């Protein structure tokens with residue numbers, strides 16, 4: 001089989017490594033991939049958002065299966081365009097990808113179908129939003145409607161901060177058209193859990209839970225990032241909570257999307273907060289999370305491509321999705337200065353014997369050498385029988401990897417260790 005994977009980050013590297021384990025796979029193309037992915041797939045310089053070029057490439061190479069991994073091509077209708085040409089795909093169509101592409105859509109969906117989430121109001125006019133904020137409880141949460149590279153969420157501590165956030169989104173258009181509509185919602189508290197789930201619109205099979213570390217600095221300080229590290233499973237996510245989430249969130253979401261004529265087929269990401277009033281949805285993503293995928297897929301014992309094909313053919317109920325009873329930790333090594341300004345072009349050295357533990361996100365090949373080309377450069381993932389060992393081993397990997405200006409958090413998994421300790 002010839003498989004095409006759209007995307008080029010650490011998530012795509014983890015997906016490609018897993019797909020490679022399937023014995024029927026002869027060749028994997030990555031569009032555009034990256035310098036590190038090039039060790040595992042044929043990288044072709046087509047942007048993940050260039051839907052017509054992706055379709056043309058799929059035709060030219062007569063690929064047998066396509067995985068569309070990032071949010072923007074999904075929201076742009078990449079799966080619709082490929083399906084129209086007869087290519088079997090993994091990923092939702094544009095109508096279903098709206099669950100991530102529009103916060104207004106997803107909030108209204110949850111309200112309509114009684115899925116637990118933060119209380120909210122939608123605004124299309126700045127003046128009305130500011131008027132509302134005058135009596136809103138603080139802190140409050142302001143969200144741009146559309147995709148904003150994970151930066152469209154502002155937690156405001158007081159009226160001034162909130163009004164400024166609304167102004168920057170609605171008048172200054174810092175997120176472009178994504179700020180034409182905004183959601184102002186209730187500030188929730190509690191541990192956060194990421195649950196990625198395979199769904200074909202008939203069955204939902206959740207993957208092992210995980211915990212992201214979004215802030216740039218140790219002890220959850222500094223700016224929000226795409227994610228600085230992950231552990232799986234998430235110790236806060238007990239079997240009882242998993243059962244509750246299946247009944248109150250996962251199945252109701254799948255059914256709601258079916259009822260709206262937007263059947264979701266692919267990986268549905270539930271960003272949950274375990275509040276004192278039960279689990280609530282903070283956000284949906286229409287795709288695998290990154291860096292969650294870098295701890296979740298290495299724990300998957302079943303064959304990924306087989307599961308993906310079962311999602312496409314809506315036979316997921318008959319397909320095994322099994323995870324190892326182990327722990328994983330991924331530490332992201334970034335360029336110093338990320339998520340704002342950083343330098344690129346530094347040579348990366350990864351000892352051969354640990355290359356299989358490394359998923360490359362932001363690297364290019366220059367003069368035959370692997371060099372940094374992005375903010376998040378790579379993720380180092382270790383698997384062990386205990387969480388403590390997985391964390392220790394992941395940091396052991398980090399010590400063996402070198403590039404100038406490397407930056408990483410030192411406390412990935414620390415909160416999970418604390419939670420696991422409290423549980424005992």
Ligand code: AMP
Nearest residue numbers: 118141150151153185186187188282283
């Ligand atoms: P996002 O960029 O959508 O992943 O959101 C970034 C982060 O903002 C989430 O991981 C939460 O920590 C936080 N957040 C979003 N919505 C809320 C809320 N209603 N209450 C408290 N925190 C929130």
Ligand code: GLY
Nearest residue numbers: 212227289290291
């Ligand atoms: N790690 C969060 C995300 O992928 O959006």
